[in-house]
Amino acid sequence: MRMTAIEKYFVNSPGHTRTVDSHALQLLARIDYQSGWRYLDVGCGIGTAARQIAATTDMSVTAVDVDPKQIAIAKSAAPGSRVDYRVMDATKLEFADGQFNVTAAQMATHHIPHWERAFAEMVRVLRYGGYLIYRDFAFPWWLAKVVRRLPSTRAIDQLARDAGLVRIYASRQYGKQDSIWLKPDRVG
Numbered sequence: 001m002r003m004t005a006i007e008k009y010f011v012n013s014p015g016h017t018r019t020v021d022s023h024a025l026q027l028l029a030r031i032d033y034q035s036g037w038r039y040l041d042v043g044c045g046i047g048t049a050a051r052q053i054a055a056t057t058d059m060s061v062t063a064v065d066v067d068p069k070q071i072a073i074a075k076s077a078a079p080g081s082r083v084d085y086r087v088m089d090a091t092k093l094e095f096a097d098g099q100f101n102v103t104a105a106q107m108a109t110h111h112i113p114h115w116e117r118a119f120a121e122m123v124r125v126l127r128y129g130g131y132l133i134y135r136d137f138a139f140p141w142w143l144a145k146v147v148r149r150l151p152s153t154r155a156i157d158q159l160a161r162d163a164g165l166v167r168i169y170a171s172r173q174y175g176k177q178d179s180i181w182l183k184p185d186r187v188g
Contacts, residue, residue, distance in 0.1 A: 024049040024106050027133045030169050037101035042090045043108025047074030054082040064088035091117035095125045104133040115151045123163045128185045138177035
């Protein structure tokens with residue numbers, strides 16, 4: 001779903017982007033990532049978090065957003081960036097299964113009408129032994145039920161369990177939830 005001009009004004013503001021970037025780096029620091037890993041930023045907006053991760057790690061970073069205008073801003077903001085920005089629908093990621101060591105969504109899923117599909121796609125393109133990093137508003141189940149397109153903390157947790165992910169970190173504070181799950185290696 002593309003954001004309205006008013007939403008973009010707030011989401012793309014320097015203060016908001018600094019906060020999102022900071023949290024993305026803090027969550028990434030909670031895993032033992034390795035040089036050469038592939039990182040996917042889903043719903044990257046103007047791409048500042050992806051640029052920060054590319055600049056501070058030795059990972060290959062790909063960032064996707066459904067809005068071509070957001071991707072155009074991301075590309076023009078840092079023409080020499082090591083980030084591969086692509087216009088792509090999070091509910092239909094154009095990558096083969098198991099392509100990324102880390103998939104991440106930072107304050108994005110509440111903008112996606114079919115966020116469950118986006119979550120499933122993030123799991124699908126994640127390698128076994130990889131990590132799914134998630135940060136968004138912590139909507140209670142009853143509000144998510146009334147406003148059907150909102151992801152609730154209960155529903156996100158259930159999707160992760162159903163996908164066989166193992167939670168390695170969780171925090172809920174200030175109306176937001178942070179979670180990191182491991183996609184365990186296949187047994188046998």
